[in-house]
Amino acid sequence: PEITQQIFLEKGIPHTSSKLVVVALRNAAEEMQRCLRELHLAETNIDFGYTLLSHPGGRTLVALHVEDQEFAQSVLHNAG
Incomplete structure (x- = not known):
């Protein structure tokens, strides 16, 4: 990220x-619902989200911009 930022600044x-x-996510529909439910129960806000390119292991990757990144990571990690 630092190199990209430097290029943007230079240009x-x-x-x-x-x-x-x-x-x-292995099963995108089911696990995305669970992910959103856990974040909702923890009362944290999701600003936006989007899918990324396919993961080599066949998983769906979802990027989330949340109000508190460390808290959201902890919530999701503890939820399994």
């Missing part, structure tokens, strides 16, 4: 950066 390209939580 005068406006940009922002943010930390994301990336979740790897």
Whole structure:
């Protein structure tokens, strides 16, 4: 990220950066519902989310921008 940011600065390209939580899902529909439910129960906000390119292991990768990255990671890790 630092090299990319440096290139953007050198080229005068406006940009922002943010930390994301990336979740790897085996069964996307079922596990995404569980993921969202756990974050909802923990009362944390999701600003936005989007899918990433396919994972070599066949998992669906979802990037989430959340209100508190460390808290969301902890919630999801503890939920399994």
